[in-house]
Amino acid sequence: MRRRRLRDLSIVQNTPNSEEANSEQQTVVGSLNVPETLDEPAEFQSYLGIISRNANMLPINYESWHHMPDSNKNQALDNIKDRERVGTSNRQKQKFTYTAGSRSFASIADAEEISSGQKVGRLQLFEITYKKKDGSPMTSEAGEIMEKKVEYEANASTDSSVNLENIDNIIINEVLGPESRAQAEVQRLKDQIAQMKANTVEQIAKVQRKYAELQQQLRVEAAKREAGAAAREAVAVAREVEQSKKYDELQLQLQQMMQMLQ
Secondary structure (H helix, E strand, C coil), rough: CCCCCCCCCCCECCCCCCCCCCCHHHHHHHHCEEEECCCCCCHHHHHHHHHHHCCCCCCCCCHHHHCCHHHHHHHHHHHHHHHHHHHHHHHHHHHCCCCCCCHHCCCCHHHHHHCCCCCCCCHHHHHHCCCCCCEEECCCHHHHHHHHHHHHHHHHHHCCCCCHHHHHHHHEEEEECCCHHHHHHHHHHHHHHHHHHHHHHHHHHHHHHHHHHHHHHHHHHHHHHHHHHHHHHHHHHHHHHHHHHHHHHHHHHHHHHHHHCC
16 A cells, blocks of 8 residues: 655744734644644644653654554554543533633733733633623623623622622622632632732831831931040040149149249
8 A cells, every 4th residue: 555645744823914914823733735723822832742741652763754653653642532532521511611722811811911901800801711702701601690790890889888809709609609619719818828928028028117217226326325425535535634734733833832932
């Protein structure tokens, strides 16, 4: 059977100067002129990272793919199938459809905070990652959460007893269920740790200010002591000069009396 040489794997990344450039970065992985568009280069790089960490899976010392032992090919194929099964199982457990590809929540939140200049809350991040391009929610469950958010915010605007900062936790507790309450608890602990760090920084700053004040006070007191010592020394010198003058006067008087007696 004639073997067919596979064409090289090519990666083409759109640039901002492309005629058909869009807001999303795309990577095309082609083989035999059949391209596949990925959400992000990271999706392809992620699997390359697995291969690089396990050099025995697909060694690079073979000049041709046809020289690669079938055992290595089967191992790589089994690995891909295992990852696919895990991914399928995880997706079946998902209650909401995530729309941001392989980007992490942290990277999305950081980008949004840089763009808006404001801190991104959990529900705001939820809206960003679970909405379609047209702004509609991905699922009815996601839409329910967004509606709850609007409802609570409307109540908070007219009811002073409702704290805007607690809206996220209220909706998470009522809508998302126990797993999300655990996530909320983790977030609460993170917030507490951040607050503790902020308090610690403030306490350190207070101690440093107090230390600087004490140093200044010590310098002032040292200057006063030095000034007092100088003043006392000046008084002692003046006293000594005065006593020396009196001694000289007495000595002169004594000499005059001796002359008168002669």
